[in-house]
Amino acid sequence: GDTNDDGHEVEAAQPQETDRLQQVLDAGELxxxxxxxxPPFTELDEDTDELTGIDVDMAQHLADTMGVDIEWVNTSWDSLMEDFLASCDxxxxxxxxxxxxxEQVFFTEPILEDGKTPIARCENAANYQxxxxxxxxxxxxxxxxxxxxxxxxEANYPDGELVTHANLAIFDELxxxxxxxxxxxxxxVLYIANEYDALCATLPDETFDYSLMGYMLPQDDATFKHYVDQWLTIALNDGTYEDIAEPWVGNVELSMDN
Ligand SMILES: O=C(O)C(=O)C[C@]1(C(=O)O)C=C[C@@H](O)C=C1
Structure with missing residues (x-):
């Protein structure tokens, strides 16, 4: 296809706007x-096949608000975008x-202010500042x-030794x-440092960069994005999010803005 000045592919034509909100409501399924x-955002218990976590409960709250059921689609970080575009609302x-x-999805309103920071065995925390x-x-x-x-x-540690590992057991490895x-x-980092006696945040109040967490939505229906953003803004401000997060994190403030 065509490329813009950065060499990125540009779509020749925007896909037709769909009525995703109405489709979800009609089908009764999100x-x-x-x-x-x-964890604490999304955790699949392989034995019971049960999903738990703050964002799992938030999605259920959204579905309840819409009066629909959830069809959960399991994905991985590597295939998140592909699976999302093919199968998810x-x-x-x-x-x-x-x-x-x-470039490929809309994000909701931000949920948390965040950024990358190190976690290490407590006895080594001073070495990774x-x-x-x-x-x-x-x-x-x-x-x-x-x-x-x-x-x-990969961007910041070109001279370091880099190893990949499946995520759920990654902190046991560490x-x-x-x-x-x-x-x-x-x-x-704050959640895990609380869960594992051996692991500590080396810089608990600082991050190396800045980011925001949100939920991904398709770009095909602006009405759907408005609907979900409105639900989320209310849930973040009326105590719903806090109530859902509390059992997971207690008094730990996950967001930088607190
Ligand atoms: O890709 C993202 O957005 C994530 O937040 C996922 C990500 C990562 O960045 O690798 C973040 C923390 C978890 O330990 C696992 C995956």
Missing amino acids: AVCTTGDY VAVGGISMNPDRA SINDINQPDVTSIFPEGGTNQEFA AAGNADVMTTDRAE
């Missing part, structure tokens, strides 16, 4: 993509907004494949000493 590997679960993704501390040949950084953590590590440090969303 298709929601989630990875199930990122919404994607949830600790998803960072970024310009690459925004800066990007330069981590960008060293003898420092092993660990992250899952396909998300923004991989992007961050605690066991099979990697030195993980640079991930501050919200996750």
Whole structure:
């Protein structure tokens, strides 16, 4: 196809606007993509096949508000965009907004202010205070494949040792000493540091960059985006989000803006 000045592909014509909101209401079903590997936002129990998490409960609240059921679509960070575009009305679960993704999806209003910060075994926390501390040949950084953590590590730690691992067990690897440090969303770092005695946020109040979390929506129906944003704005301000998050995080404030 055509390319713009940055060499990015540009669509020749915008796809026809659909009435996604009406379709979801008529079908009585909302298709929601989630990875199930990122507590406290989305976690799939492989034994019971049950999904839990803040964003899982939020999606259920949206569906209840619409009076529809959820069809959950399991995805991975690597295939999130492809699965979302092919099969979902919404994607949830600790998803960072970024310009690459925004080329193909709308994001809702922001839910959390966030950024990347390190987590390491507590006895080593003083060694990982800066990007330069981590960008060293003898420092092993660990992250899952396909998300923004991989992007961050590859861009900032070219001299470091980089290893990938499936996400749900990644902090066990870190605690066991099979990697030195993980640079991930501050919200996750605070949550995990609370869960694992051996792991500590090395810079609990600082981040190396800035990002926002939101839910992904298709670009094909502006009315649907308005609807979901209106629901979300109310849920963020009337105590719904806090009530849903509280059992997961207690008093830990996940967002930078608090
Ligand atoms: O890609 C994103 O948006 C994410 O927030 C996912 C991501 C990542 O960046 O790798 C963030 C934290 C989890 O540990 C796993 C995946």
